[in-house]
Amino acid sequence: MAIVTRKIHYASLLCFLLAVIVQTEAQSKLNIPNTSFSPGAIWPDNNGLHINAHGGGIWYQNGIYYWFGEHKIEGKKGNSAQVGVHCYSSKDLYNWADEGVVLKVSDDPKSDITKGSIIERPKVVYNKETKKYVMWFHLELKGKGYAAALAGVAVSDKITGPYQYLKSLRANAGKMPFYPHGTPETEKVNCADTFNKANKFFYRDFAGGQMVRDMTIFMDDNGKAYHVFSSEENYTLQIAELDAGYTGYTGKFARVYIGHQTEAPALFKRNGIYYMIGSGCTGWAPNEARWFTAASIWGPWTFHGNPCKGPDAQLTFNGQSTFVLPVEGKKDAFIFMADKWEPQNAIDGRYLWLPILFKDDDIQINWLDKWNLQIFDQ
Structure with missing residues (x-):
């Protein structure tokens, strides 16, 4: 009798496990939507594939967020562009639909964006006057490293x-920086x-244009757009005003945090204050973040340490x-977007999205294993 009972128990357990497996597979096929963020986890798109938009930026329009980033391929080391820039769309920020590769590398070996060049940190803005979407990115020529x-x-x-690829350029050739009121003399260019x-390095590149490496595009409330990038062999950040069409420079620019090697700039604005978050320069290895504030986009910018x-x-x-x-429709709601780089297999890079919390005008970014947008309602 005991043997029969044990067999019934095992049969029941087996049926239960099979039911769980079937239910799990069914949920996967149903593509049950996400309702939260899990920083550092695999983040599937609507096709069940990990989102492929590294070093990215987001443009919001008509109720939809568009995420642009570097497309990586399996098993490829380093950062050479083999495909181009990928785009995804979302209405809720949790669930993303694949919009495909929107800027493809060229098959022409003479093209600046030929396959094997380096295309990093793409950012897109919309120009109301020209009715054009404009993409900026850091570009390195094939076989030339980061020169x-x-x-x-x-x-x-x-x-x-x-x-459509338009051009490549360095920044503000033959132009001197703009100095806002209160700029210390020690932060001004001194040829001696x-x-x-x-x-x-600034004077070395003066005639041919300033270096552009890690970068972002910031759109201000008044519709003016700015290109923010590491320059002078990464020893300085530069903030350069874009022209009316957003495809070139006006010649007005400022230098920020001179001599401290900052990259990965990310800007936002709250209550009339400009905020910038960046990192040190340690190659692919992570380091301590840093943040700054300014009353004007031109500065002077104040360093505040690690957020x-x-x-x-x-x-x-x-x-x-x-x-x-x-985050559209929520007051004081800003998401810090970061990448966890995997140089040995770049496609496995994970995304670290975390809420920025405020205490008066100070910011803090806390680690959370899981969270959702309701955190901004508290």
Whole structure:
């Protein structure tokens, strides 16, 4: 009798396990939507594939968020572009639909964006006057490492592309920086100061244009757009005003945090104050984040230290800043977007999205294993 009972028990257990497996597979096929963020986890799109939009930025329009980022391929080391720039769309920020590759690398070996070039940190803005979507990205020429230090520009009539490559350039050739009121003399370009590496590289590149590496695009309330990028061999950040069409520069620019090697800039604005989050320069390895504020986009900018709190805060939770996203319809709701780079297999790079919390005008970014947008309602 005991043997019969045991067999019935095992049979019941087997049926239960099979039912669980079937239910799990059914849920997977039904593509049950996400209702929260899980920083550092695999983030499937509507096709069940990990979102492929690294070093990205987001543009919001007509109730839809569009996420643009670097497309990576399986098993590829480093950061060379084999495909181009990928786009995804979402109405709720949790669930993303694949919109495809919107800027493709070129098959022409003479093209600046030929397959094997480096295309990093793409950002898209919309120009109301020209009715064009304008994409900026950091561009390095194939086989030249990071020596070219160019900005790439592409345009499209539709937000989901295709984007047509327009040109590459360095920044503000033959132009001197703008100095806001209160700029210390120590932060101004001094051609006699040959010991200051930032000044040395600024003058080296003066005639041909300033270097462009890690970058973002910031759109201000008045419709003016700014290109923010690491320059002068990464020893300085530069903030450069874009022209009316957003495809070039006006010649007005400022230098920020001179001599301290900052990259991965991400800007946002709250209560009339400009905020910027960035990182140090340690290659692919994570380091401590840093944040700044200013009353004007031109500065002077004030350094405030590390905004991150919690485990691995000194390593920005093993990630690096790429963008700060304002959440539409919610007051003081900003998401810190960071990438956890995987240089040995770049496609496995994970996304670290975390809420930015405010205490008066100070910010703090805490690690959370899981969270949703209701945190901004508290």
